Amino acid sequence: MSMSVTQQKRNDAAESSLRDLFARFESDGSAVEVNFRQLLSSDGGTSKSAHGIHPYPAKLLVNIPQFFLAAIPTVAGSALLDPFCGSGTVLYEGALAGLRPIGSDSNPLARLITQAKLTPIDREVARRQLDEVMAAYPLVSPTIPDVVNRDYWFSERISDCLGRLKTAIECSVSAQHRPVFDVSFSATVRRVSYADPRLSVPVKINPDRSARYGAKGDEVIRRLGRLAKIDVGAVFWSITNQNIQRCLELGQGFVLDQPEIFSDARSLGLADASVGLAITSPPYVGAQKYVRASSLSLGWLGLTPDCKLRPIEQQSIGREHLTAKEELAPSGTGLAEADCLLDEIVERNPLRARIAQRYLLEMRDALSELSRTMRHDGRLILVVGPNLVAGLEFPTPLFLQKIAESFGFSTQLHLIDSIDSRGLMTKRNRTAGLIQQESVFLLKRVRAGA
Structure with missing residues (x-):
């Protein structure tokens, strides 16, 4: 180089x-x-x-x-x-x-993110595979892994959408591109959950405590309304498309x-x-709660058998x-x-x-x-x-x-x-x-x- x-x-x-x-x-x-x-x-x-x-x-x-x-x-x-x-x-x-x-x-999530960063991709092929995922997503049966307190963090509709995305990824994406797709799926999971987006460790948004959220409290509460009708597939497509662009092109970097x-x-x-x-x-000492911070992603990625962290x-x-x-x-x-x-x-x-x-x-x-x-x-x-x-x-x-x-x-x-x-x-x-x-x-x- x-x-x-x-x-x-x-x-x-x-x-x-x-x-x-x-x-x-x-x-x-x-x-x-x-x-x-x-x-x-x-x-x-x-x-x-x-x-x-x-x-x-x-x-x-x-x-x-x-x-x-x-x-x-x-x-x-x-x-x-x-x-x-x-x-x-x-x-x-x-x-x-x-x-x-x-x-x-x-942390398995950390290893996955690192692998995605270090795996050059063919962007054209990755985008074709993203199109295939989006075409298959509405038609396939959902794959729902063991997720800790899934019903607490996700509506049934969103869980169904995430499960369908998971199935579509498994059916449509090659091994070379799985890391970036899995990482994008993980980021989508957190984006469509009931977790407060300002905090690293998941804490569920509580409308009854809006006064404690400070200046941006109203925006945090409005998030709950958006989640009721959010297009999970569109969120995943946007995140994955951005990540495909961020990753190095095969043959052009390391x-x-x-x-x-x-x-x-x-x-x-x-x-x-x-x-x-x-x-x-x-x-x-008394490390940040990396595993708890990753818990929603670990579950949906199938890395928490029997819902145990x-x-x-x-x-x-x-x-x-x-x-x-x-x-x-x-x-x-x-x-x-x-x-x-x-x-x-x-x-x-x-x-x-x-x-x-x-x-x-x-x-x-x-x-x-x-x-x-x-x-x-x-x-x-x-x-x-x-x-x-x-x-x-x-x-x-x-x-x-x-x-x-x-x-x-x-x-x-x-x-x-x-x-x-x-x-x-x-x-x-x-x-x-x-x-x-x-x-x-x-x-x-x-x-x-x-």
């Missing part, structure tokens, strides 16, 4: 900025405050690119991977790993930069067979020392629901500072202490696996923010930095970026607080891990 003059100038500017940041960090060892939006402006509207194909909570600011991919020299076709890939922001940007994207996420996307960051199917660059933003949630690092067997480990986390803090948290809220300890233990496993896969001198960009646990400051960045260093990484740079009203600035548990800034570490793999 050849580089344009504009892209070369952009890379040169990013490399110069990174050298300056290194110098400032090395001068006193303190974290350097940056604004990634100003450091490197995004090279294109994300809503018009594949980043806009489906909503997803707490997306990583696209400027961060764009900056490091521009600033760090890479070899075309080399591996880029994101073990907590979410909806594929890092991997899509890496693929555009000519790298081979490898990802992992415990070329992949099937993207490598795993389901567990603690068990990557990769060879030892096979990755030279990793960029990732792990989940937080818990089996998927149990695979998530940072989850808030633990099994009875997941008690506090008496051996601790291996970090003295963390264990002392957890002792304080136990006194305030034993459950939050269990959640926080389990998070650190599972992140230790994930960072150990990441260390195994990375080459000597490989670079890891780790993006993570602090928060509160049971009302106490929980310095997640410090803890993860120390765990990474125990597995052979050396901190080369520490940046702090303020979060300015983006999806990550979300209240999770009432004692968790808001995440208002995040640390960005650049770490180098320098020795065998512990």
Whole structure:
């Protein structure tokens, strides 16, 4: 993939900025405050690119991977790993930069969105298949999978329409184009549900509480009236048509067979020392409710057998629901500072202490696996923010930095970026607080891990 003059100038500017940041960090060892939006402006509207194909909570600011991919020299076709890939922001940007994207996420919807972003399509064929879906849709029998509380979230008419769309997609769309069609179907599901569109986790619109909706309350309530007569097929057609345009054309962008996307960051199917660059933003302690936020889509996609979300949630690092067997480990986390803090948290809220300890233990496993896969001198960009646990400051960045260093990484740079009203600035548990800034570490793999 050849580089344009504009892209070369952009890379040169990013490399110069990174050298300056290194110098400032090395001068006193303190974290350097940056604004990634100003450091490197995004090279294109994300809503018009594949980043806009489906909503997803707490997306990583696209400027961060764009900056490091521009600033760090890479070899075309080399591996880029994101073990907590979410909806594929890092991997899509890496693929555009000519790298081979490898990802992992415990949420099946996240994996589907990432796959759709990384699968180039034949737009002409995809549009013909969309026409076939729309022709078949009124005539086929509906396929209604297990959807949690389906009657609560959808009218019977809308459920019937969605079921017919699902059948038509399964009958008319080729394997090459299924990811973009399935993602579009998922986005349609949320669009025609009774869920408040302003919130990531589904909350049903309640006309009796219109006063609580603020300035846009009337608009939210009017949505219920529109849903009574909404054309579900037309919504799906519009979303799919836009997404076909957003996805890369086969043969015109990056070329992949099937993207490598795993389901567990603690068990990557990769060879030892096979990755030279990793960029990732792990989940937080008491993570956002990614599975609950995805619940309607997961159900309609047929990914919640017997209407159960818990089996998927149990695979998530940072989850808030633990099994009875997941008690506090008496051996601790291996970090003295963390264990002392957890002792304080136990006194305030034993459950939050269990959640926080389990998070650190599972992140230790994930960072150990990441260390195994990375080459000597490989670079890891780790993006993570602090928060509160049971009302106490929980310095997640410090803890993860120390765990990474125990597995052979050396901190080369520490940046702090303020979060300015983006999806990550979300209240999770009432004692968790808001995440208002995040640390960005650049770490180098320098020795065998512990």
